[in-house]
Amino acid sequence: MLLVFLISVLLISLVTYRLLGFAKRLESTSEALDVNEILRNVVGFIQKEAEDQNVSIEFNLHENLEHIISDHGQLEQVFLNIINNALAAVEDEGRIEIRTWEESGYMVAVSIADNGFGMSTQTMNHIFEPFFTTKKQFGTGLGLSITFGIVKKLGGEIKVESQVDVGSRFIIFYQSDKVLSVRRTLHEPVEDIACRR
Ligand SMILES: Nc1ncnc2c1ncn2[C@@H]1O[C@H](COP(=O)(O)OP(=O)(O)OP(=O)(O)O)[C@@H](O)[C@H]1O
Ligand SMILES: [Mg+2]
Numbered sequence: 001m002l003l004v005f006l007i008s009v010l011l012i013s014l015v016t017y018r019l020l021g022f023a024k025r026l027e028s029t030s031e032a033l034d035v036n037e038i039l040r041n042v043v044g045f046i047q048k049e050a051e052d053q054n055v056s057i058e059f060n061l062h063e064n065l066e067h068i069i070s071d072h073g074q075l076e077q078v079f080l081n082i083i084n085n086a087l088a089a090v091e092d093e094g095r096i097e098i099r100t101w102e103e104s105g106y107m108v109a110v111s112i113a114d115n116g117f118g119m120s121t122q123t124m125n126h127i128f129e130p131f132f133t134t135k136k137q138f139g140t141g142l143g144l145s146i147t148f149g150i151v152k153k154l155g156g157e158i159k160v161e162s163q164v165d166v167g168s169r170f171i172i173f174y175q176s177d178k179v180l181s182v183r184r185t186l187h188e189p190v191e192d193i194a195c196r197r
Contacts, residue, residue: 028071028153032177035068035075035108036061039098042079046087054092057083060099066176068108074150081143082112082170088135089116089168108176113169119162127160 043050043057050057086096099111119127126132128148133141151158151172162168 028074030069031072032067033070033072033075034065035110035174036065036100038072038075039079039100039110042076042083043098045080046083050087050096053087053090053094055087055090055094055096057096057098060097062099062101065100066102066106066108068174069177070154070174074154078147078150078172079110079112081147085143086112086114086116086168089118090114091116102176103173106176108174109171110174111169111171113167115167118164118166118168119160120164124160124162 039059039061043059047057083096083098090096095115097111097113099109099113101109103109123134127144129141130145131141132145133139135141148158154174156172156174159171159173160168161171
């Protein structure tokens, strides 16, 4: 009984901590960012945990990727949430692959794929809802709802593909710096550009 109570208190503290952190990050900054570099940094944070689990993280990054105009900390948060979920979904000796590429010359795309236990259609329908988790007392269910909010706010798109017992793939698309700067010279407001996709 006491244990259940302590777990509930811990969970509430964790939720509050993450919500406060999220609120603080709502004030975003805009700068030209190298997505490859951010991905490498984020993997650096969790490399040790991955090694302990015998999980390999492979990079397949497009060289000289166009920069994107975004918020450094929020982008880190997005990738960290998705990679952490991938790490939780794979068995010992699992595999996570991180790819970047350019699409149609003006979009920067990132995919994070794992060969973990995957998701049913039923689960996939709810993953972006706040507090939806299949991790019982170990998850807050906030990771992907926060991720979704940030990606949208920064003018991006997020897509998910998954198959039970095969794995999952999260793909994020952002407009590159190039298209934003061209439109800026045409004096179009950046907010409009971000929304019109
Ligand atoms: N790569 C993945 N493979 C399988 N299921 C996933 C994957 N990513 C997300 N999910 C499913 O989506 C649910 C919601 O994820 P989300 O990150 O929002 O919360 P969580 O991971 O459960 O909790 P927290 O992020 O607080 O640790 C997970 O509980 C899991 O069922
Ligand atoms: Mg999560």
